Amino acid sequence: MEWEVVIGLETHTQLQTNTKIFSGAPIKYGAEPNTQACEVSIALPGVLPVLNKQAVECAIKFGLAINAEIAPRSVFARKNYFYPDLPKGYQISQFELPVVGKGAVSIQVPAQGKKPAYEKVINITRAHLEEDAGKSVHGAVEGMSGIDLNRAGTPLLEIVTEPDMRSAAEAVAYAKQLHELVQWIGICDGNMQEGSFRCDVNVSVRHKGSGKLGTRREIKNLNSFKFMQQAIEYETRWQIETLEDGGSIHQATVLFNPDTGETRAMRSKEEANDYRYFPDPDLLPLMISAEDKARVQASMPELPEAMKARFEAEYGLSSYDTGALTSSRGLADYFVATVKAGAEAKQAANWVTGNVSAKLNAEDKSISSSAVAAEALAQLLKRITDGTISNNAAKEVFEAMWSGEGNADAIIEAKGLKQMSDSGAVETIIDEVLAANAAMVEEYKAGKEKAFNALVGQIMKASKGKANPAQVNDLLMKKLKA
Amino acid sequence: MINSSLKQLASMLQSKKISSVELTQSFLTRITQYNPSINAYIALDEAKTLAQAKAADARIAAGNATALTGIPLAQKDIFCAQGWQTTCGSKMLANFIAPYDAHVITQFDQAGAVNLGKTNMDEFAMGSSNETSYFGGVKNPWSFDHVPGGSSGGSAAAVAARLCAAATGTDTGGSIRQPASLCGLTGLKPSYGVVSRYGMIAFASSLDQAGPMAKSAEDCAMMMNVMAGFDERDSTSLQRDKEDYSRELNKPQTDQPLLGLKIGLPKEFFAEGLDASVAQVITAAIDVYKKLGAQIIDISLPNTGLSIPVYYVLAPAEASSNLSRYDGVRYGHRASEYSDLNDMYNKSRAEGFGAEVKRRILIGTYVLSAGYYDAYYLKAQQIRRLIAQDFIEAFKQCDVIMGPAAPSTAFKAGEKVDDPVAMYLQDIYTISTNLAGLPGMSLPAGFAQAKDGPALPVGLQIIGNYFDEARMLNVAHQYQQVTDWHQQMPDLKRA
Amino acid sequence: MALSIEDIKKIAHLARIEVSESEATATLSKLTGILGLIEQMQAVDTTGIVPMSHAQELHQRLRDDVVTKTNQREAFQKNAPVLGNGSTQPAVAGGLYLVPKVIE
Incomplete structure (x- = not known):
């Protein structure tokens, strides 16, 4: 009998705001412990929350970007549980009435072996605003944990999918696409090392064709796509083997250990939680009007789909090229800047998706840290077009530019790569x-x-x-x- | 002087007949003399208090005094006041020194008022007798055997014993009005959202509201002018224009100043459960109102009886969550011995909270827990709406509602300690106002002979429509122009 | 819905309040009395009635995303509890609040 894995994701994206979701405390990663924890962040007696406007606008942006219903009225609720990094003993979140309702994200699943690349739509169940918890730091004092509440109250948008994914590759493709989208619309810096974008993955297995979902286990806090892939693959194998050996799966929260490549159930959350959600009496219903949505819409950047269509129409580029160019906002911006600086569009597209991307991939860099600026690339491409150098020579010049040997003209001169025009x-x-x-x-x-x-x-x-x-x-x- | 109104005190201060330091010192002397027996104050700091009085005198000398500059007030220990011990009547916070000011404290500081100290209260404002305080009960200045009511029992006793010129209280289910009634003073719980809750330690957020406790309606109006107003730090604070709560008080005096006023008397407030001696006093007060020109209308608030069950779902539910922050991690009591994290939580909270607070946390936890939410919490919220609608209907027929503030006069200390349900029934006439978010007040209407001894004060309750505080204060003020119950002072040497 | 000793233990655990066996019995009788009072609600037909969460039918005001708070760690940590378990030191170290080891 063939097995099928069923995957759903819950992603916590830290929203790009100056201050916390319910107080005017600053948010800066890496500050000294508890120096960004104001009286609201540490939950002194008597303090009260007031909602950050920017956090709401980020949620609206996301809702618009995935064509979702944006709730005209949503409600903040308290999720009650005790944990030292949760200073109030409850997390302010949204429960029954989230700010963003059903929407969808389309993903490109890359080719794997003989299986060609394909497109798939992942349905978003909801996205809701909530506050982040603080952090526990271990090892500062023997036998104790240290609590740093700088992160407590950082605005999060938790984005929840339907259980629509059927492989680790699909889950990773979705996570990457979402990661790109939230950066594209400017609501999250996407920094996974700093925890700005964290994924919890719900994994269950079932016999293919079965209409019933299996019991799921949730892999918590994955902070890299590589680990996500490994964790899902391991978890899937483990669940299948467990069932084939006659065992059963129990609902659990598990952690992925990158050193062993294995998942294991968390000890501290063994007991069934009873979060006793109820509407937060300190906060009133969040109302979002059509005017609010229109105002936010007007501030939205062009979305990838629209930009792709425009590139095809405006520059006569292939669907493949435009797809690659709009795979990230940075890459698209880089391409546009290259063309604006005088490069011919088709040539610029080839170079950006070709040589430039290859170099970035090889060095595991993002376009924002490209060693060759768009304007510099445009100068090089112009030298091909005006016949100064050959395509082959251009590749050599590009390598030299990448290693910081100067601009295109200087390198052509220094290396004597000019073509004979006489x-x-x-x-x-x-x-x-x-x-x-x-x-x-x-x-x-x-x-x-x-x-x-x-x-x-x-x-x-x-x-x-x-x-x-x-x-x-x-x-x-x-x-x-x- | 100790029996002077705030207006008289302000006039004496501003005409420099007396300095704030002198006035403050005279109250401090009384506090030294009487507080050990009454236990109204749980935190005193003479140096801080006198420094404020000195600053007030300088401000008066400079000619930029406000109505309350230099006037010594008492603050319920539920308000965070920077540098002051702020305990909320709990062992949990016995060592907590507030590092910031509540909005109410800031308002009084800016007005130049003097803080005499922090007053005793039921622990986390949960109680109707002040007996749940970790710092011991408070004596009713009219009879030391009796309770002052609660939860603002310390403030009530401080005002009644003239250990301050006026005080603040908070009212979640009657905690201003019931002690005001039992101690013979005038207390107002404003409409929900009129006074900012920022820095006021939360009990039940959707019901808590701060207000003044003073000798007269006129004094309450002056206090309200300082306490009320929008505060952006409280999401439930209302953005309304600043009001002068004294504006209705000074209308030209006539024989029938309340001519045309329609007073609704809800039959449910006079039904079984009300002491006959209290009923008599209330009836006499209503007769005074008739003479002042008011028209009496019989009304019904059919869901009054449900207000107690609804309250004892909603308030404990909110409290169970509001009090989760007291976990011994960042401040407050931590057990001295513990084995692991949960043990630290369990012991710190078991030791830090008193019996009544624990009961309410457990009830609140239970009604919110999986499987019970709809039957309890949601149901209570639905009935809360029915209760609020009763008032909306009633105010179609009348301008204000009157009745008793409490079913009896002050009871003896210890009498209801072991019977929470009997204690809860103390708030039968006050709770519905909190549930609806309406303003309510209690004013002294006379005395009733308690079965077991002394004549004790009886409070008349006035409930107004939303934001009708100024009218209510005038309705009370007109009564106080023709009666002198509010000027009666207990004999502390005999109590 | 009659309460049992097990219910008391369960909710006491959820609320993180240690309750001894004898306390549990006493608590059970008091809470049963209070729940009896609360049960009166069940007689009311509330079909179709919109629950009331707030006294005023208003909506949430939004705060501009501007930093208004400064570092007050030192002032706040003056209120840190005593560490306990033999130590009379405050439960802070290097700016961190100290708690028994958190196990994941």
């Missing part, structure tokens, strides 16, 4: 080569097409690669026909 000089070289290779000329004239290419090779060699191959082709053809 046709008289090229003709002289051609004449010399023809004279020295009379046998080849005869072969060509006798119908051996290959001899032509050999002659071109000789001419290029004699020009030390500086001749323009197209020009050489033209002139040689003329001379041979003469």
Whole structure:
């Protein structure tokens, strides 16, 4: 019997605001412990929450970006449980009435082995605003944990999917797409190392074709796509093996250990939780009007889908190219800047999705930290277009630019890569080569097409690669026909 | 002087007949003399208090005094006041020194009022007799055997014993009005949202409201002018124009100043459960109102009886969550011996909270727990609406509602300690106002002979429509122009 | 809905309040009395009535995203509880609040 894995994601995205969701305390990662924990953050007696406008706007942006229903009225509720990093003994969240309702995200699942790439729509169940908890720090004092509440009260948008994913690859593709989208619309910095984008993955398995969902286990706090892939694959195998061995799956929260590549159930959350949700009496219902939505809509950047269509129409680019270019806001912005700086669009698209992306991937860098700026790339591409250098030479120049050897013109000059533009000089070289290779000329004239290419090779060699191959082709053809 | 109104005191201060330091000192002397037996104050700090009095005198000298500059007030220990011990009547916070000011404290500081100290209260405002305080009960200044009511029992006793010029209280289910009734003073619980809750330690957030406890309606109006007003730090604070709560008081005096006023008497407030001696006093007070020109209308608030069950679901539910922050991690009591995290929580909270607070936390936890939410919490919220609708209907027929503030005069200390349900019934006439969010007040209407001894004060309750505080204060004020119950003072040497 | 000793223990655990066996019995009788009072609600037909969470039918006011708070760690940590278990030191170290080891 064939097994099928069923995956749903809950993603906590930290929203890009200056202050906390319910107080005016600053949010800066890495500050000294508890120096960003105001009286509201540490829940002194008598303090009260007031909702941050920017956090609400971020939620509206996300709702608009995934074509979701944005609730005209949503309600904050208290989720009650004791934990030292939760200073009030409850988390302010949204329960029955979240701010963002049903929506969808389409993902590109990359090719794997023989299986080609494909597109899939992942349905979003809801997204709700809530506050982050603080952090427990271990090892500062023997046998104790230290509590740092700087993060407590950081605004989060928790984005929940339907159990729509059927492989680790799909889950990772969704997470990557979502990661890109929240950065694209400017609501989250996407920094996974700092915990700005954290995924909880619900995994269950069932026999393929079964309409019933299996018991799920939730893998908590995955902070890299690589770990997510490994964790889901391990968890899936473990669940299948457990069931095949006659065991059963119990609902549990599990952690992934990157060192062993295994998942294990958390000890501290063994007991069934009873969160006793109820509407927070300190906060009133959040109302979002059509005008609010229109105002936020007007401040939204062009979304990837729209930009893709525009690139196709405006620049005549292929769907493949535009898909790649709009895979990230940074890449799209880089491409637009390159074209704006004078590069030809098709050529810019090829270079951005080709050489530039390859370099970034190899060095595991994002476009924002590209060693070659868009304007610098445009200058290089112009030198190809105006015939100063060949495509091959351009690749060499690009490598040099990437290693910081200067701008395109300086490198071309320093390396002497300029093409010969003087046709008289090229003709002289051609004449010399023809004279020295009379046998080849005869072969060509006798119908051996290959001899032509050999002659071109000789001419290029004699020009030390500086001749323009197209020009050489033209002139040689003329001379041979003469 | 100790029996002077706030207006008289302000006039004496501003005409420099007396300095704030002198006035403050005279109250401090009385406190030293009587507080050990009454236990109205749980935190005193003479140096801080006198520094404020000095500053007030300088401000008066500089000619920029407000109506309350230099007037010594008592603050219920539920308000955080920077540098002051702020305990909320609990062992949990016995060592807590507030590092910030509540909005109400800031308002009084800005007005130049003097803080005499923090007054005793039922622990976390949960009680109707002040007996749940970790710092011991408070004596009713009219009879030391009797309770002052609660939860603002310390403030009530301080005002009644003239250990301050006026005081603040808070009212979640009657905690201003019931002690005002039992101690013979005038107390007002404003409409929900009129006074900011910022820095006021939460009991039940959707019901808590701060207000003045003073000798007269006129004094309450002056206190309200300082306490009320929008505060952006409280999401439930109402954005309304600043009002002068004294504005209705000074209308030209006539024989029938309340001519045309329609007073509704809910039959449920006079039904079984009300002491006959209290009923008599209330009836006499209503007769005074008739003479002042008011028209009496019989009304019904049919869901009054449900207000107690609804309250004892909603208030404990909110409290169970509001009090979760007292976990011994960042401040407050931590057990001296514990084995692990849960043990630390369990012991710190078991030791830090008193019996009544624990009961309410447990009730609140229970009604919110899985499987019971709809039957208890949701149901209570639905009936809360029915109770609020009763008032909306009633105010179509009348301008104000009157009745007793409490079913009896002050009871003896210890009498109801072991019977929570009997204690809860103390608030039968006050709770519905909190549930609806309406303003309510209690004013002294006479005395009733208690079965077991002394004549004790009886309070008349006035309930107004939303934001009708100024009219209610005038309705009370007109009564106080023709009666002198509010000027009666207990004999502390005999009590 | 009659309460049992097990219910008391369960809710006491949820509320993190230690209750001894004898306290549990006493609490059971008091809470049963209070619940008896509360049960009166069940007689009311509340079909279709919108629950009332707030006294005023208003909506949430929003705060501008501007920093208004400064670091007050030192002032706040003056209120730190005593560590306990033999130590009379405050339960803070290096700016962190100290608690028994949190196990995940």
